[in-house]
Amino acid sequence: xxxxxxxxxxxxxxxxxxxxxxxxxxxxxxxxxxxxxxxxxxxxxxxxxxxxxxxxxxxxxxxxxxxxxxxxxxxxxxxxxxxxxxxxxxxxxxxxxxxxxxxxxxxxxxxxxxxxxxxxxxxxxxxxxxxxxxxxxxxxxxxxxxxxxxxxxxxxxxxxxxxxxxxxxxxxxxxxxxxxxxxxxxxxxxxxxxxxxxxxxxxxxxxxxxxxxxxxxxxxxxxxxxxxxxxxxxxxxxxxxxxxxxxxxxxxxxxxxxxxxxxxxxxxxxxxxxxxxxx
Amino acid sequence: xxxxxxxxxxxxxxxxxxxxxxxxxxxxxxxxxxxxxxxxxxxxxxxxxxxxxxxxxxxxxxxxxxxxxxxxxxxxxxxxxxxxxxxxxxxxxxxxxxxxxxxxxxxxxxxxxxxxxxxxxxxxxxxxxxxxxxxxxxxxxxxxxxxxxxxxxxxxxxxxxxxxxxxxxxxxxxxxxxxxxxxxxxxxxxxxxxxxxxxxxxxxxxxxxxxxxxxxxxxxxxxxxxxxxxxxxxxxxxxxxxxxxxxxxxxxxxxxxxxxxxxxxxxxxxxxxxxxxxxxxxxxxxxxxxxxxxxxxxxxxxxxxx
Amino acid sequence: xxxxxxxxxxxxxxxxxxxxxxxxxxxxxxxxxxxxxxxxxxxxxxxxxxxxxxxxxxxxxxxxxxxxxxxxxxxxxxxxxxxxxxxxxxxxxxxxxxxxxxxxxxxxxxxxxxxxxxxxxxxxxxxxxxxxxxxxxxxxxxxxxxxxxxxxxxxxxxxxxxxxxxxxxxxxxxxxxxxxxxxxxxxxxxxxxxxxxxxxxxxxxxxxxxxxxxxxxxxxxxxxxxxxxxxxxxxxxxxxxxxxxxxxxxxxxxxxxxxxxxxxxxxxxxxxxxxxxxxxxxxxxxxxxxxxxxxxxxxxxxxxxxxxxxxxxxxxxxxxxxxxxxxxxxxxxxxxxxxxxxxxxxxxxxxxxxx
Numbered sequence: 001x002x003x004x005x006x007x008x009x010x011x012x013x014x015x016x017x018x019x020x021x022x023x024x025x026x027x028x029x030x031x032x033x034x035x036x037x038x039x040x041x042x043x044x045x046x047x048x049x050x051x052x053x054x055x056x057x058x059x060x061x062x063x064x065x066x067x068x069x070x071x072x073x074x075x076x077x078x079x080x081x082x083x084x085x086x087x088x089x090x091x092x093x094x095x096x097x098x099x100x101x102x103x104x105x106x107x108x109x110x111x112x113x114x115x116x117x118x119x120x121x122x123x124x125x126x127x128x129x130x131x132x133x134x135x136x137x138x139x140x141x142x143x144x145x146x147x148x149x150x151x152x153x154x155x156x157x158x159x160x161x162x163x164x165x166x167x168x169x170x171x172x173x174x175x176x177x178x179x180x181x182x183x184x185x186x187x188x189x190x191x192x193x194x195x196x197x198x199x200x201x202x203x204x205x206x207x208x209x210x211x212x213x214x215x216x217x218x219x220x221x222x223x224x225x226x227x228x229x230x231x232x233x234x235x236x237x238x239x240x241x242x243x244x245x246x247x248x249x250x251x252x253x254x255x256x257x258x259x260x261x262x263x264x265x266x267x268x269x270x271x272x273x274x275x276x277x278x279x
Numbered sequence: 280x281x282x283x284x285x286x287x288x289x290x291x292x293x294x295x296x297x298x299x300x301x302x303x304x305x306x307x308x309x310x311x312x313x314x315x316x317x318x319x320x321x322x323x324x325x326x327x328x329x330x331x332x333x334x335x336x337x338x339x340x341x342x343x344x345x346x347x348x349x350x351x352x353x354x355x356x357x358x359x360x361x362x363x364x365x366x367x368x369x370x371x372x373x374x375x376x377x378x379x380x381x382x383x384x385x386x387x388x389x390x391x392x393x394x395x396x397x398x399x400x401x402x403x404x405x406x407x408x409x410x411x412x413x414x415x416x417x418x419x420x421x422x423x424x425x426x427x428x429x430x431x432x433x434x435x436x437x438x439x440x441x442x443x444x445x446x447x448x449x450x451x452x453x454x455x456x457x458x459x460x461x462x463x464x465x466x467x468x469x470x471x472x473x474x475x476x477x478x479x480x481x482x483x484x485x486x487x488x489x490x491x492x493x494x495x496x497x498x499x500x501x502x503x504x505x506x507x508x509x510x511x512x513x514x515x516x517x518x519x520x521x522x523x524x525x526x527x528x529x530x531x532x533x534x535x536x537x538x539x540x541x542x543x544x545x546x547x548x549x550x551x552x553x554x555x556x557x558x559x560x561x562x563x564x565x566x567x568x569x570x571x572x573x574x575x576x577x578x579x580x581x582x583x584x585x
Numbered sequence: 586x587x588x589x590x591x592x593x594x595x596x597x598x599x600x601x602x603x604x605x606x607x608x609x610x611x612x613x614x615x616x617x618x619x620x621x622x623x624x625x626x627x628x629x630x631x632x633x634x635x636x637x638x639x640x641x642x643x644x645x646x647x648x649x650x651x652x653x654x655x656x657x658x659x660x661x662x663x664x665x666x667x668x669x670x671x672x673x674x675x676x677x678x679x680x681x682x683x684x685x686x687x688x689x690x691x692x693x694x695x696x697x698x699x700x701x702x703x704x705x706x707x708x709x710x711x712x713x714x715x716x717x718x719x720x721x722x723x724x725x726x727x728x729x730x731x732x733x734x735x736x737x738x739x740x741x742x743x744x745x746x747x748x749x750x751x752x753x754x755x756x757x758x759x760x761x762x763x764x765x766x767x768x769x770x771x772x773x774x775x776x777x778x779x780x781x782x783x784x785x786x787x788x789x790x791x792x793x794x795x796x797x798x799x800x801x802x803x804x805x806x807x808x809x810x811x812x813x814x815x816x817x818x819x820x821x822x823x824x825x826x827x828x829x830x831x832x833x834x835x836x837x838x839x840x841x842x843x844x845x846x847x848x849x850x851x852x853x854x855x856x857x858x859x860x861x862x863x864x865x866x867x868x869x870x871x872x873x874x875x876x877x878x879x880x881x882x883x884x885x886x887x888x889x890x891x892x893x894x895x896x897x898x899x900x901x902x903x904x905x906x907x908x909x910x911x912x913x914x915x916x917x918x919x920x921x922x923x924x925x926x927x928x929x930x931x932x933x934x935x936x937x938x939x940x
Contacts, residue, residue: 017481030394128559133326133332263404
């Protein structure tokens with residue numbers, strides 16, 4: 001019954017109703033798990049710096065050494081191929097998925113669920129299982145389109161559907177598209193004009209986010225490309241890893257860094273600006 | 280009397296018929312706008328899906344056969360499915376548990392703190408960090424010449440691989456898989472955990488409950504569906520992962536995705552021509568079961584959720 | 586400490602705040618708060634947001650630890666007793682029903698933690714649900730109830746354990762106006778029935794005036810004035826209280842021979858003020874009368890607005906002296922905007938302050 005209160009008792013009064021764990025416990029958990037997660041990344045950097053005598057930038061500089069050009073050609077070829085595939089996937093997102101999503105929202109609200117269902121299928125069906133059905137379609141399409149890159153790009157357009165659709169959907173929900181369109185139409189704008197002058201600017205954030213997530217997915221794709229015998233970035237990394245594991249690790253690091261930047265930008269544009277309080 | 284009465288009715292019906300005709304014409308043109316996407320999805324998603332589900336029922340010459348499907352109960356195939364399920368179960372359980380602990384630790388920091396924002400950002404990157412690159416990260420860490428392997432040997436005199444090198448075997452998948460499972464759980468579970476209202480814990484306390492009372496009677500029951508949902512998502516994620524395993528394991532087909540690879544590359548596996556189709560069917564069936572389980576779970580908790 | 590005796594209803598206990606201070610870093614939410622609540626009394630803590638009223642309630646509940654001072658319940662020092670052993674019932678501003686439990690399970694929650702046998706638990710919970718008028722809602726879940734119903738269940742849940750004190754933290758502020766008044770009166774009725782000591786936090790003066798035995802008006806972590814609703818309304822001791830309770834207009838006048846001149850009249854003061862001081866007087870709309878410009882008495886001015894309030898009207902007049910004043914009068918007089926009128930004081934004695 002003393003009026004002198006110790007810190008300990010004050011904390012006990014808190015503990016019985018506070019959800020949060022004690023700060024020291026929380027910090028310990030996060031530091032330990034954070035270190036465990038940092039370890040493979042640190043190991044990659046360390047591995048890429050190994051030389052025959054110790055550590056150095058040999059492997060990094062060697063990447064741009066003309067003497068190695070022939071050796072690394074498949075790798076850069078794979079990079080170009082993956083970037084091309086990403087462009088095709090983005091084109092599909094903007095030219096097919098976006099107009100269809102808008103059309104469904106504006107004119108065929110009953111089909112919204114159907115579209116949602118379709119865009120989720122590529123997640124539900126594992127790529128390794130889908131590739132069994134994709135192989136004959138790839139074989140048939142290539143006879144018509146005559147470009148393996150384009151056909152694979154079309155397939156990647158499907159792979160990015162779940163991610164891109166969600167990004168687009170979020171930005172479409174954020175604004176009242178039907179009202180905007182009605183307003184523009186009532187002022188006499190034609191449909192193409194509405195699309196280019198109103199919807200594209202308004203949905204800019206969603207389109208950028210959808211494009212970036214598409215790049216991230218395409219740059220990391222290995223399953224389908226390798227089983228359809230296409231040389232994209234990941235396939236090239238795997239094949240070079242047998243002769244030069246250092247370069248494989250360097251390219252993995254670079255790809256990871258690039259994807260991190262893409263996702264960071266998405267995070268930045270996707271969340272509306274809010275006040276941040278530091279504690 | 281009847282004539283004058285019926286006149287407006289007839290006029291009304293004619294008008295509505297006319298409007299209907301005009302309406303369908305009005306719908307037809309925008310409807311055409313759906314055609315390209317529909318065709319695209321048909322060719323590159325629906326047909327491949329149907330093919331993946333059905334090729335197992337046919338042989339190379341296109342004749343119907345139960346032969347491939349029968350292979351699903353071949354001991355070798357059953358073993359790979361067993362392996363796949365086991366590794367998915369293990370990494371989903373560990374991932375869900377550790378992920379939930381990370382989320383719980385994060386509760387100690389304000390939702391608007393920089394720490395929480397960065398953990399969420401890092402998680403979204405690492406959850407995507409599957410595939411080949413992840414395999415290399417672990418080869419660089421715990422491969423034969425990996426940083427940790429060398430450190431353990433040189434500094435502590437501990438051999439990470441006293442016997443065989445398990446990184447390139449099935450157990451080697453566990454750590455890499457956890458590397459994307461834990462962040463995925465953090466992303467899925469954090470919103471649910473932050474959804475616990477302070478008023479609930481305060482009400483519990485004023486009603487005489489301890490911390491344990493709260494978790495047992497309110498916290499855990501409220502979070503259980505989100506936790507189970509996260510677990511199923513993680514399970515499906517592991518189950519369908521291919522690239523990491525493909526880059527790590529070059530010998531043998533210990534899990535289903537690797538067996539599909541073998542079946543696609545070689546002419547015949549277990550003396551069968553379209554085994555890949557049967558395996559794909561098996562995988563898809565399991566994925567559908569997982570999704571049905573997920574929606575059953577949602578329905579069960581719907582009685583107290585909006 | 587918890588008393589599960591199922592027999593007679595316990596009568597209220599006393600509550601004391603003794604020099605309670607609560608600091609959040611450099612900020613003082615409570616600044617030496619002293620408050621004595623008598624057994625069975627219904628006290629409202631009233632004040633604007635940030636005045637410390639919620640902190641005071643949460644400190645009493647044990648949800649906040651205090652920096653210094655003592656909290657006594659029934660004479661017992663509970664300052665260091667953890668919240669779950671203080672034996673209090675609390676209703677929160679935000680809906681706090683456990684979503685995974687149905688209504689009756691929610692109400693039984695506190696009885697379970699007190700290890701009351703199942704049969705008695707259900708009987709008591711059901712009885713309390715009847716008392717709040719939700720006897721038929723036992724099997725529902727929180728999301729199937731309206732806001733008002735949820736707060737009734739929360740009230741039943743808080744009361745079913747027969748706590749020593751009932752704490753209400755703005756329980757009505759999330760509800761719409763009609764439900765609010767209804768539930769407010771019901772809370773008061775049940776409180777009187779049970780005779781339970783109750784502390785009610787609110788920022789709504791009308792709510793406090795309607796239900797409380799006494800109101801403590803809080804300002805900057807302290808009590809500015811405590812008294813019955815009538816005392817606070819009629820004799821506010823500080824400008825803050827006068828401003829916060831009821832509507833009023835602030836007038837200033839010079840003290841001359843123990844009197845002041847207000848609206849063209851010489852008025853007596855309740856307490857004498859020094860000669861030549863500038864006195865501040867708060868005048869309520871109902872103590873003023875609207876008179877005709879030509880024939881009436883009082884200070885002249887022009888009508889700015891006039892609003893119809895059912896049985897009466899409130900008219901804002903811009904006095905020629907430059908001040909705006911609100912007058913309450915019969916709804917039968919309907920002054921027009923810009924009409925010239927006079928405003929007369931009906932009181933002979935006023936309470937004035939010198940700052």
